Amino acid sequence: MYLYTLLAAVAVIALIFLTPVRHKVWVATGVIGLVAIAAIVLAIRSFTSVAPIVIAEFSTTFFGAEHFAIDKLSSLFLVIIAIASLATVVYSRGYVGGYLKRFAAAHISLHYTSLVMLVVAMMLVVMSSGGFSFLFSWELMTIASFLLILFEADRQDVRRAALNYLVMMHIGFMFLVAGFVMTYSVTGSANFSAIVDYFKLAQPLPLFVILFIGFGMKAGVFPMHIWLPEAHPAAPSHVSAIMSGVMIKTGVYGIMRLMQAIDQNTELLYTIGLIVLLSGIITGIWGVILAAMQNDIKRLLAYSSIENVGVILIGLGIAAVGHAAGSSLIGMCGLCGALLHTVNHSLFKSLLFFSAGNIYSKLHTTAMNQMGGLAKHMPVTAILMLLATVAICALPPLNGFVSELLIYIGMFNGVSDGHEVLYSVAGIIALSLIGGVVVLAFTKLYGVVFLGSPRSTHVAESSEVDNTRIVAMALPAALILFIGLMPQYAIRPIAVVAESISGANNSIAVNHFAPTLEAVSATGWLLIAVIIILFVLKHKAQSNRKVESGPTWGCGFTATNTRMQYTGESFSEGLESIGKPLMKDTVDGRAVDKGEIFPSPHNYRIRHKDKVDSLLGLWWVKMMHRINEYVMRLRTGRVNNYITFALAFFFVVLVLTLVGIL
Amino acid sequence: MLIKLLNTLLMIVVALTITGVINRTRAVLAGRKGIRFFQHIYNVQLQLRKGAVYSTTTTTLFRIAPCIYLGAAVVAFLFIPIADLEPLLAFHGDIILVAYLLALSRVAIILAAMDTGSSFEGMGAAREALYGALVEPALMMAMATLALFCGYSSFADIFSTAQELDMNLTIVLLLVAYVFVVILFIEAGRVPVDDPKTHLELTMIHEVMCLDYSGVDMAMIHIAGWLKNAIFAVIAANAVSVAISFHWQFTVPLAILGAGLSIGIVESLRARNKLSRNTTYILTIVAMSALVLLTGFLLIQNIEI
Numbered sequence: 001m002y003l004y005t006l007l008a009a010v011a012v013i014a015l016i017f018l019t020p021v022r023h024k025v026w027v028a029t030g031v032i033g034l035v036a037i038a039a040i041v042l043a044i045r046s047f048t049s050v051a052p053i054v055i056a057e058f059s060t061t062f063f064g065a066e067h068f069a070i071d072k073l074s075s076l077f078l079v080i081i082a083i084a085s086l087a088t089v090v091y092s093r094g095y096v097g098g099y100l101k102r103f104a105a106a107h108i109s110l111h112y113t114s115l116v117m118l119v120v121a122m123m124l125v126v127m128s129s130g131g132f133s134f135l136f137s138w139e140l141m142t143i144a145s146f147l148l149i150l151f152e153a154d155r156q157d158v159r160r161a162a163l164n165y166l167v168m169m170h171i172g173f174m175f176l177v178a179g180f181v182m183t184y185s186v187t188g189s190a191n192f193s194a195i196v197d198y199f200k201l202a203q204p205l206p207l208f209v210i211l212f213i214g215f216g217m218k219a220g221v222f223p224m225h226i227w228l229p230e231a232h233p234a235a236p237s238h239v240s241a242i243m244s245g246v247m248i249k250t251g252v253y254g255i256m257r258l259m260q261a262i263d264q265n266t267e268l269l270y271t272i273g274l275i276v277l278l279s280g281i282i283t284g285i286w287g288v289i290l291a292a293m294q295n296d297i298k299r300l301l302a303y304s305s306i307e308n309v310g311v312i313l314i315g316l317g318i319a320a321v322g323h324a325a326g327s328s329l330i331g332m333c334g335l336c337g338a339l340l341h342t343v344n345h346s347l348f349k350s351l352l353f354f355s356a357g358n359i360y361s362k363l364h365t366t367a368m369n370q371m372g373g374l375a376k377h378m379p380v381t382a383i384l385m386l387l388a389t390v391a392i393c394a395l396p397p398l399n400g401f402v403s404e405l406l407i408y409i410g411m412f413n414g415v416s417d418g419h420e421v422l423y424s425v426a427g428i429i430a431l432s433l434i435g436g437v438v439v440l441a442f443t444k445l446y447g448v449v450f451l452g453s454p455r456s457t458h459v460a461e462s463s464e465v466d467n468t469r470i471v472a473m474a475l476p477a478a479l480i481l482f483i484g485l486m487p488q489y490a491i492r493p494i495a496v497v498a499e500s501i502s503g504a505n506n507s508i509a510v511n512h513f514a515p516t517l518e519a520v521s522a523t524g525w526l527l528i529a530v531i532i533i534l535f536v537l538k539h540k541a542q543s544n545r546k547v548e549s550g551p552t553w554g555c556g557f558t559a560t561n562t563r564m565q566y567t568g569e570s571f572s573e574g575l576e577s578i579g580k581p582l583m584k585d586t587v588d589g590r591a592v593d594k595g596e597i598f599p600s601p602h603n604y605r606i607r608h609k610d611k612v613d614s615l616l617g618l619w620w621v622k623m624m625h626r627i628n629e630y631v632m633r634l635r636t637g638r639v640n641n642y643i644t645f646a647l648a649f650f651f652v653v654l655v656l657t658l659v660g661i662l
Numbered sequence: 663m664l665i666k667l668l669n670t671l672l673m674i675v676v677a678l679t680i681t682g683v684i685n686r687t688r689a690v691l692a693g694r695k696g697i698r699f700f701q702h703i704y705n706v707q708l709q710l711r712k713g714a715v716y717s718t719t720t721t722t723l724f725r726i727a728p729c730i731y732l733g734a735a736v737v738a739f740l741f742i743p744i745a746d747l748e749p750l751l752a753f754h755g756d757i758i759l760v761a762y763l764l765a766l767s768r769v770a771i772i773l774a775a776m777d778t779g780s781s782f783e784g785m786g787a788a789r790e791a792l793y794g795a796l797v798e799p800a801l802m803m804a805m806a807t808l809a810l811f812c813g814y815s816s817f818a819d820i821f822s823t824a825q826e827l828d829m830n831l832t833i834v835l836l837l838v839a840y841v842f843v844v845i846l847f848i849e850a851g852r853v854p855v856d857d858p859k860t861h862l863e864l865t866m867i868h869e870v871m872c873l874d875y876s877g878v879d880m881a882m883i884h885i886a887g888w889l890k891n892a893i894f895a896v897i898a899a900n901a902v903s904v905a906i907s908f909h910w911q912f913t914v915p916l917a918i919l920g921a922g923l924s925i926g927i928v929e930s931l932r933a934r935n936k937l938s939r940n941t942t943y944i945l946t947i948v949a950m951s952a953l954v955l956l957t958g959f960l961l962i963q964n965i966e967i
Contacts, residue, residue, distance in 0.1 A: 373779070375721045386723070395766040396759060408758045412815040415806050421959050425806060429952070432802035435762070436795030439769055443791050447776025447784075453719050512754075519753035523737060526751075527763070531733035534882070535726060541878045545713035552717040552778045553873050555863045566776070566784025574792040574941065 021105040028112040036082035043075035063131035063190035072500035077126040085119040088242040091472035118144035131190030142169040149235040161234035168227040172217025179211040195261040219251025222283040232302035237357025241350040244305045270324035277317025281430040284310025289579040292441035293608040295568040315407040333410030335498040341403035347476040348391040355385040362462035368568040375450040397524025398484035444571040487517040583608040669747040677892035687926025712877035719779040727774035728882040734767035735886040745913040752818035775871040786870035796944040803951040835905035842898035857934040895921030
């Protein structure tokens with residue numbers, strides 16, 4: 001079996017490398033399409049069967065018997081991965097098409113090989129039973145995404161961000177290795193199912209914290225989120241889409257597996273629920289405030305991914321706390337909300353990153369303050385991005401609202417039934433603050449980029465992107481509409497998965513919120529109908545009146561120019577005083593002084609950096625630099641010196657042996 | 663069904679009259695005779711008959727935005743009960759939907775303001791987005807307090823439960839009503855957060871966002887404003903009604919007079935906040951609603967023990 005797998009891998013790589021450069025994308029699309037279809041078919045089959053479908057069983061040298069199997073949770077993630085990767089690879093045709101002349105054919109081949117590798121690795125991660133196969137797929141996923149980030153390797157900031165990513169991921173990886181070794185040493189197996197036994201046999205909390213850090217590093221949980229805002233602006237947009245939409249969710253997947261392992265022990269579930277809830281609240285608020293402060297499209301989107309992971313963790317945390325307190329309704333609402341939000345975020349975040357990619361490929365920048373008025377030049381992108389913006393702001397009638405509503409209902413039930421009121425209230429405060437600030441962040445993004453008039457001359461030269469990209473974007477857009485307008489159908493599979501995680505029979509809880517979702521759906525349609533009726537009425541009222549067009553009212557000032565528009569920086573100025581403790585500003589140049597009556601030209605750049613970045617980044621980087629300086633002295637480049645080092649080494653070994661230490 | 667229609671009809675009455683009460687209160691306190699009670703309705707009627715001028719900078723979004731602004735407010739409006747009357751629409755969890763519908767209407771008007779490319783309107787949009795973000799937790803917590811006392815998360819259920827409440831809880835509910843009135847000041851763009859009568863665009867928030875609207879669009883924005891006023895005024899009045907077991911006959915005048923008089927009196931007696939102080943003002947309300955919620959929680963715990 002190993003041989004066939006290896007042969008298939010070699011064949012795919014060879015095929016990608018051998019096809020002419022223009023058609024490489026179709027090979028990748030074909031392969032990913034086949035894998036995605038297979039994954040979806042298997043996922044559906046496992047959904048209807050009671051027992052998990054086992055794909056392969058094998059024995060590993062380190063951790064014993066392991067297997068790849070698809071249970072309910074895996075199948076949900078398989079579907080998410082399949083949809084997002086299909087959209088991504090179709091989108092990549094247009095995006096990578098702009099680079100065909102700039103890079104060698106091998107470079108493009110490597111990119112597509114890594115893309116295929118990433119998709120396969122993510123699917124293996126969610127199918128693996130744990131232990132070696134899990135770590136192997138996890139590492140494969142990291143390496144593939146590292147290569148994908150490195151696409152524009154001739155840019156220094158890209159290389160920096162990719163390296164930063166690689167280092168961070170390996171710190172997380174070490175934690176995972178430690179966690180699995182701990183499980184193996186106590187139970188004799190490193191599978192996820194063995195963690196259940198570990199929690200019974202040994203002190204459970206240290207293992208949970210270690211694995212939580214390992215998974216949290218990938219998911220971008222505070223304070224391990226600092227790689228995200230660096231990696232996303234560096235990566236090509238379709239890679240950002242798949243990384244932010246799906247790959248970071250494998251971290252969430254890991255956390256869900258851990259929670260699956262503790263459904264019996266209520267005391268532990270309670271503690272862990274608190275940890276998850278608290279880290280979700282901090283991650284969410286931190287992410288959203290920094291998102292609102294960013295002036296780079298992709299950095300803003302990256303911080304918003306952090307915020308969404310926070311929302312998912314709030315849902316999971318409240319589910320665990322509620323479940324431990326004996327309310328299966330709260331447990332079910334939180335869990336369904338978290339799972340549905342995972343799905344939803346993968347949809348609207350890919351759509352947002354695709355839109356950002358459309359803009360970048362036309363304007364060659366992601367700096368918001370050089371844009372404006374793009375809606376006139378890229379109307380389709382503008383409409384799709386508006387859809388994603390409304391969805392991510394969790395506004396009715398789109399999908400983001402449905403998942404946040406479920407989490408809210410869980411917490412409001414906590415309040416009204418008297419279960420864990422204080423934690424529910426903490427969650428409500430956090431979620432409503434996040435909901436409010438995310439509106440600020442995304443109205444800023446959309447308003448500054450697409451609306452108003454152009455702030456630079458590049459905008460006037462931009463045009464709509466090619467049709468394949470639009471098709472790729474239509475897939476997530478259609479699903480956003482479907483989940484938003486018909487949540488009662490979308491919730492059924494989610495509820496089945498939630499049941500498989502929490503273990504208890506939750507049909508009462510499902511019955512409880514099924515009418516709510518039907519009502520939400522009806523309200524959504526009603527809202528659309530009301531808006532259309534109002535628009536028609538307005539049109540009728542205006543039909544026999546004079547409708548003119550003229551310049552924007554400048555409040556009596558007639559010499560307005562486009563530079564006077566509100567910029568991204570000024571839009572979020574009010575939040576700055578609140579967000580100040582979270583940021584460290586770096587300033588280039590000098591601002592115009594208040595005393596200057598006739599200001600001379602100034603260059604002024606400000607960047608709001610994450611405080612965690614400077615706190616975590618500084619001391620150990622400095623220390624590494626110092627150690628490196630000492631080590632570098634040994635690298636003289638002379639052969640005789642190296643021979644001396646070898647001799648010294650042998651001498652030390654000899655002495656140590658004689659003394660009896662070795 | 664008849665009760666539902668009665669409820670909607672009364673809500674419309676509340677929506678149409680609050681502005682009249684505000685204007686009359688301001689006039690009386692300033693020693694003026696004042697405009698006609700229903701003058702604001704005539705103004706809107708006039709606007710509905712007019713044409714429009716659209717800026718060349720704007721896109722189609724600008725023309726749809728008033729419909730979304732009003733549409734979301736209309737749908738939210740249909741969920742609000744007056745005391746123990748049944749609203750037209752209700753389901754478990756609708757208090758969250760109402761809050762997010764109001765957020766949707768805010769997003770529509772913010773984006774429309776950004777669409778004009780005017781620096782003044784951008785300024786208004788930024789302020790509205792910030793204050794909206796900050797007031798959201800206060801709104802949710804005030805609603806959570808109601809859910810805590812009444813054990814439901816639907817407006818219809820919360821206010822229809824006739825309960826024998828302890829004296830302590832009555833006071834807490836009155837505080838909840840106060841929080842809702844202040845949220846009404848903020849959402850409706852009234853003193854002390856915003857002043858609709860100011861003459862300088864630089865100091866406006868809500869009004870400056872609609873500078874480029876005229877005719878039917880402006881009328882829609884005004885109507886949406888009335889509906890939003892009614893939503894918060896009625897919720898506040900309902901909280902009072904639950905506290906002292908009033909029925910709807912009393913709640914309707916309470917909502918109209920409570921909201922109208924408080925806005926009118928506050929506007930006559932004090933000046934608008936310095937804009938930089940608004941953030942602190944709103945955060946104080948957030949803190950206050952958190953305090954109200956915690957006090958309520960502690961009281962309920964004590965009673966059960």
